[in-house]
Amino acid sequence: MGITKTEHFTEAQNELAVLAKAIGHPARIAIIQHLIKVNSCVCGDIVNELPLAQPTVSQHLKELKNAGLIKGNFEGNAICYCLNEEGFEKIKDFFENINSYLENKKNQCC
Amino acid sequence: MGITKTEHFTEAQNELAVLAKAIGHPARIAIIQHLIKVNSCVCGDIVNELPLAQPTVSQHLKELKNAGLIKGNFEGNAICYCLNEEGFEKIKDFFENINSYLENKKNQCC
DNA sequence: TATTTATATTGCAATATTACGATATAAATA
DNA sequence: TATTTATATCGTAATATTGCAATATAAATA
Incomplete structure (x- = not known):
């Protein structure tokens, strides 16, 4: 089916899945890492940073935006992008739970 | 294309993407959460926990296993599943970087 | 050994994703 | 206003994912 x-x-499960799925592509990871690396909002050079055509990058940016992981504002004729804290905040708890569980895990059988 | x-x-980007993509489905999140909730290895009741047919669950378990997020061992004629620390360890750094970046972020423009 | 129980695999239909050329839009500038 | 520059949208081809019925496999048990 594919649906x-x-x-x-x-x-909550569906929301987490949407967030993780949005992160689940190397181009979108590269975008996130670039935003962190330059440590500021990035205006207009994201297409040049990626080995993909402009429409493809635009599509990936849209998916990250839809998932709530980045924000973009018009700044003249370019767009400024930066990470959206809200999105990452939602994932944070999930992974913190997993990590603290893994640290304290007893009952190892596998 | 789809490729x-x-x-x-x-x-590293591809590896992270594979991990995030594997988490990016509500059924697979439910599986992970169930493994944490019961706080032990789970032998044989995962299919009953999910609102999906047995072959579908088997497929999701396979994807989590391929991504390195869970481990499964035969235990008699059932299989015991538990979380695979290695997989989650790989994601940990990525999110810790993001979180510490977001906490210290200056240069806000959006 | 035959049956039961648990899980995996196969095959397939429906839908989603990825990628990009062509084109549209919209602001900046000549 | 015409052109340039930056980004979005449309349309489409190729491939991937989701889900499940049917079936296979493999261990446990009657």
């Missing part, structure tokens, strides 16, 4: 049965899962 | 141009990205 996810979102209705069978909790809102 | 990701992995050759244009670093190994």
Whole structure:
């Protein structure tokens, strides 16, 4: 089918899945890493940073924006992008739970 | 196309993408959460925990296993699953970098 | 050994994703 | 206003993902 049965899962599970899925592409990871590396908002040079055509990059940026992981504002005729704290905040708890679980894990069998 | 141009990205970026992509489905999040919730290895009741048919669950488990996020060992005629620390360790740094960046971020423009 | 139980694999239909050329849009500038 | 520059959207081809029925496999048990 290719269609996810979102209705069978909790809102939180679906939300987390959307966020993780958005991160789940090397181009989108490269975009996130670039935004961190330059340590500021990036206006207009994201296309040049990636080995993909402009429409493709635009599509990836849109997906990150839709997922709530980046924000973009018009700045003249360019667009300034930066990370969106809200999105990453939502993932944070999930991974912190996993990490603290893994640190304290007993009952090892595998 | 539907084919990701992995050759244009670093190994680390591709590896992270594979991990995030594997997490990016509500059923697979539910599996991870269940493994944490029961706080032990789970032998054989994962199919019953999910609102999906057995072959579908088997497929999701396979994807999590391929990505290195869970481990499974035969235990009699059932299989015991638990989280695979290695996989989550690889994601940890990525999110820790993002979080410490977001906490110290200056240069806000959006 | 035959049956039961648990899980995996195969095959396939429906849908989603990835990528990009062509084109549109919209602000800046000549 | 015409042109340039930056980004978005459309359309489409190639491939991937999701889900499940049918079936296979493999260990446990009757």
